[in-house]
Amino acid sequence: MTARLLVYTRTTAYRHDSIPDAVAAVRTLGGFEVDHTEDPTALERPLDAYAAVVFLSTSGEVLTPAGRERLAGYVESGGAFVGVHAAACTEYDWPYYGELLGARFARHPEYQPGKAVVEDRGHPATRQLPAVWEFTDEWYDFHTNPRGAVRVLARADESSYSGGGMGDDHPLVWCREQGAGRVFYTALGHASAAYVDPDFRAHLRGGIDWAGRLADE
Numbered sequence: 493m494t495a496r497l498l499v500y501t502r503t504t505a506y507r508h509d510s511i512p513d514a515v516a517a518v519r520t521l522g523g524f525e526v527d528h529t530e531d532p533t534a535l536e537r538p539l540d541a542y543a544a545v546v547f548l549s550t551s552g553e554v555l556t557p558a559g560r561e562r563l564a565g566y567v568e569s570g571g572a573f574v575g576v577h578a579a580a581c582t583e584y585d586w587p588y589y590g591e592l593l594g595a596r597f598a599r600h601p602e603y604q605p606g607k608a609v610v611e612d613r614g615h616p617a618t619r620q621l622p623a624v625w626e627f628t629d630e631w632y633d634f635h636t637n638p639r640g641a642v643r644v645l646a647r648a649d650e651s652s653y654s655g656g657g658m659g660d661d662h663p664l665v666w667c668r669e670q671g672a673g674r675v676f677y678t679a680l681g682h683a684s685a686a687y688v689d690p691d692f693r694a695h696l697r698g699g700i701d702w703a704g705r706l707a708d709e
Contacts, residue, residue, distance in 0.1 A: 495524040495543035495706055502530040504552030508578060510684040514548050517687035521697045523706065535559035543704035544572035547579035549681065554582055564588055568671030572703035576696070577681035580632060592670050593677055594642045595634035595663070601655025603630050603682060608664055612645045616698030616707055617665065617676065621691055624649070629686070632664070632679040633657040642666035665695075667702060676703040 499518055501511050508514075519526045524543060527534075536558040539545060545563065547554075555563065560583075567573050573592060575582075580597040583589035590596050608625040610618045631648050638644075639661060646665040650656030667676045676699035686692045701707035 495704060496541060497524050497526050497544050497546055498539065498542045499526050499528045499546045499548055500535065500550060501548050502532060502550055502554040504554060505581065506551050508549040508682065510682065510687065511549055513684040513687050514681065517693060518546065521693060532556050532559050536562055539566040539571060543706055544574050544700055546574040546576065546700065547582060548576045549578040550582040551578045552582065553585055560586055567592065567673035570672040572673060573675045574700050574703050575677040577679060579677065580679065592675060594638040594666055594668055595636055598633045598635045599657060600630040600632050601653065604628065604653050606631050606653030607649040608646045609649050610646045612643065615645050615667065616702045617695050618645045620694045625691065627680060629680045630682045631656060637661060637663060638666060639663055642668040674703040
C-alpha cells in the first residue's frame with residue numbers, strides 16, 4: 493500500500509505566502525499520497541493510517557484539546573511528526589508540543605543568503621547535501637538550544653549572514669524520538685523558491701522518509 497501523509501497548514505498567526513507551493517511540492521515528492529487540511533477536527537480523528545503528520549508552516553494555536561490528545565497519542569505509540577519552518581511558531585500554549593519539536597521559535601533576521609553546515613551525513617535528510625549548504629532563508633533563532641535533547645543534523649553558520657542570535661552553536665535541522673515515535677524538524681522553507689530547489693526537496697523528502705520509517709537510514 494502507498495504511504496499516506498497528513499499535511500496540516502492551519503495558521504492563527506503569521507501566514508506564509510509559500511504554503512500553497514509547499515503543499516504542491518510535497519504532493520510531487522513521490523512515494524506517498526497526501527491528505528492536506530486546515531480543519532482542526534481532522535486531527536481529532538484516528539491518525540494511525542498516516543505514515544507521518546506534517547505541520548507545514550503552521551502558526552499560532554492550531555489544535556483543539558481533542559486534537560492535542562490525538563496527536564500526542566499517535567506519536568507516543570509510534571507515529572511520525574514532521575515540522576517544517578513555522579511549525580516552531582505553533583502551539584506555544586501546549587508544553588508537550590515544545591518538547592515534541594525540541595525547541596521553539598524566538599526571532600529571525602531578514603530573509604537572506606547564508607550557509608548551513610551539515611553535521612550528520614548519515615541521515616536521509618542530509619546525505620545528499622553538500623557539507624556546506626548555501627541557501628536563502630530566514631535563519632530562525634530559537635528560545636533554547638536543543639542540542640543534547642535532539643540529534644542535530646545541520647547548524648547555521650552565523651558568520652555567513654547578518655543578524656544571527658545564537659552564536660557558534662546554532663542548530664537548524666534535527667531529529668529525535670518521542671515515545672515510540674519519531675520527530676524531524678527543519679527550520680528552512682520560508683519562501684516558495686525553497687520548494688522547487690532540488691537540494692531542499694531531497695532534504696524534506698529524506699526527513700519525511702526517516703520519520704515515517706519509509707526508507708532505510
